[in-house]
Amino acid sequence: MPFQRVHSEKLSTAVVRQIELLILRGILRPGERLPSERDLAERLGVSRPSLREAISDLQDKGLLTTRAGAGVFVADVLGSAFSPALVALFSGHDEAVFDYLSFRRDMEGLAAERAAQFASDTDLRVIQSVLSKMEAAHASRATTDEAQLDAAFHMSIVEASHNVVMLHMMRSMYQLLREGVFYNRQVMFRQRRTRDDLLAQHQRINAGLQARDPDAARRAVEDHLDYVAEALRDQQRADRNEDVARMRYAHETEG
Template identity: 70%
Template sequence: MPFQKVTSEKLSQSVVRQIEQLILRGILHPGERLPSERDMAEKLGVSRPSLRDAIAELAERGLLVSRAGSGIFVADVLGSAFSPALTQLFSTHDEAVFDYIAFRRDMEALAAGRAAELGSETDLKVIDTIFRKMEAAHQKRDPTDEAQLDAEFHMAIIEASHNVIMLHMLRSMFDLLRQGVFYNRQLLFRNRMTRDQLLDQHRGMNTAIQARDPEAARGAVVAHLAYVEQAFHDQMKAEKHESIARQRLEHEASR
C-alpha cells in the first residue's frame, strides 16, 4: 500500500519553514541580521538546540550565513540574479538602460494594478506613509533622501502586489539601480522642475492605488516611466552636446 506512517514535524523544521517564508515574502531582506539566538528561540517558542538545527540547515542551503562575532544574517540571495560580467555589460551599453526602463514599465504597471486590487489596507498605508516622507524630503535642497524614498516607494508597490517572483526579480533590479549600474538616479533629482514633476507623478500613483483603481494605477506608472525615459534621453543628448562644445573650445584655444 502507498501509505506511510504519519509523524509529527520536528520543531526545527517548523522554524525552517517560517524563516523560509519570511525570506520568500521579502519580509527578511538580504544582508539583514537576525535577532540573537536567545531572542529568536524565545519569540519562536522553541529550544536553542532546535533553533540551531534550523539555522544550520538554512545555512547549508545558502539562505543564511554566519559571521564570526557578528551573528546570523540573511544571505545575499539577490546577488545571483546576474553574473558580474553581465552586470558590467549592462553598465557600459546605453541600450541596456532603455531596455531596463521598458522592463520596469511593463512589470511595475502590472504590480501597481495588482497592488490597487489585491493589496491589504496595511499595504496601502505603507505606500502612503512612504509617499508622505517623499513630500517632506522634497523640501530639502539635497535630493539624496528623496531619491532613496523614490526607490522605497516603488518597492512598496511591488510588495503590495503579493507576487513573490515579481518581488525578488524587481528587488534585484532595484539593487542594481542603487549601485548606479543603469543610470545615476541622483541626476534626475538635481533639477527642481524635474523633482516637482517626479513628485507629482508619484502622487498620481499613490492616489490611484489608495482609490483601488487598477487601471489608473497602471496608467500612472506608465506615464512616470515614460517621463524617466525621456529625461534620460534628454540627459544623454545634453552630455553629447557638451562634449562637442568642449572639443570646439579646446580647438579654438589652441589656434
Template identity: 70%
Template sequence: MPFERIEPEKLAHAVVRQIEGLILRGILRPGERLPSERVLSDRLGVSRPSLREAIAALQGSGLLVARANSGIFVADVLGSAFSPALTRLFSSHSEAVFDALDFRRDMEGLAAHRAARLASDTDLAVVDAIFIKMETAHEKRDAANEARLDAEFHLAIIEASHNVVMLHMMRSMYDLLREGVFYNRQVMFDQRMTRTALLDQHRAINDALQSRDPVAAQGAIQTHLDFVRASLTDKLRAEQNEKTATKRLQHEQMR
C-alpha cells in the same frame, strides 16, 4: 493501500518552514541578522536544541549563514544578481539605462496593477508613508535622499503586489535600480519644474493605489517612467549637441 501513518512533525521542521516562509515573502531580507538564540527560541516557543537543528538545516540549504562573533544572517545569495562592476557598467551606458527603464515600465506597471487589487491596508500605508517622506526630501532639495526614497517607493509597490517571484527578482536588481534612479534624477535635477513633475507623478501613483484603481495605478507608473525616459533622452541629446557646438566654435576660432 496508498495511505501512510501520520507522524507528528518535529519542532525543528516547523521552525524551518516558518523561517523559509519569512524569507520567501521578503519579510526577512538578505543580510538581515536573526535575533539571538535565546530571543528567537522564546519567540518561536521551542527549545534551543530544536532551534539549533533548524538553523543548521537552513545553513545547509544555503538560506542562512553564520558570521564569526556576529550571529546568524539571511544569506546574501538572495541579494543582488549583478556584480558591482556590472551594475556600474549598466548605469554608465545609455543603452543599458534605457533597457532597464523599459523593463521597469513593464514589471512595475504589472506590480502596481496587482497592488491596487491585492495589497492590504497596511501595504498601502507603507507606500503612503514613503511618499510623505519624498515630499519632505523634495522641500529640502536633498538629491541623495530623494533618490533613495524614490527606489524605496517603487520597491514598496512591488512588495505590495504579493508576487514572491517578482519581489525577489526586483530585490535582486535593487542596486541597479538604486543607481539607475539616482542617475536619472540627478540628470534631471537641474530644473525645479522637472523635480516638481517627478513628485507629482509619484503623487498620482500613490493616489491611484490608495483609491485601489488598478488601471490608473498601472497607467501612472507607465506615464512616470515614460517621462523619465523622455527627459533622459533630451538631456543626453543636449549634451551631445553641446559637444558638437564646442568643436564648431573651436574650429571657428582657429580660422
C-alpha cells in the same frame, strides 16, 4: 489507498519552514540580521539546540550566513541573479538603460494593477507613508533622500502586489539600480522642474492605488517611467552636446 502515516514535525524543521517563508515573502530581507540566538529561541518557543540545527540547515541551503562576531544574517540571495560579466555588459552600453526602463514599465505597471486589487489596507498605508516621507524630503531639498525614497516607493508597490516571484525579481533589478549600473537616480533630481514633475507623478500613482483603481494606477506608473526614459534621453543628448562644445572651445583657444 493514498494515505500515509502522520509524523509529528521536528521543531527544527518547523523553524526552517517559518524562516523560509519569511524570506520568500520578502519580510526578512537580504543582509538583515536575525535576533540573537537566545532572543530568537524565546520568540519561536524552541530550545537553542533546535534553533542551531535549523540555522545550520538554512546555511546549507544558502539562505542564511554567519559573520564572525556579528551574528546570523539573511544571505544576499539576490547577488546571483546576474553574473558579474552581465552586470559589466549592462553598465557599458546605453541601450541597456532603456531596455531596463521598458522592463520596469511593464512589470511595475502590472505590480501597480495587482496592488490596487490585492493590497491590504496596511499595504496602502505603507505606500502612503513612503510618499509622505518623499514629500518631506522634496520640501527640504534633500535630493539624496528623495532619490532613495523614490526606489522605496516603487518597491512598496511591488511588495503590495503579493507576488513573491515578482518581488524577488524586482528587488534584484533595484539592487543594480542602487549600485549605479543603469543610471544614477540623483541625476533625475538635478533640476527643480524635474523634481516637481517626479513628485507629482508619484502622487498620481499613489492616488490610483489608494482609490483601488487598477487602470489608473497602471497608467500612472507607465506615464511616470515614460517620462523618466525621455528625461534620460534629454540628459544624454545634453551631455553629448556639451562634450562637442568643449572640444570646439579647446580647439578655438589652442592658438
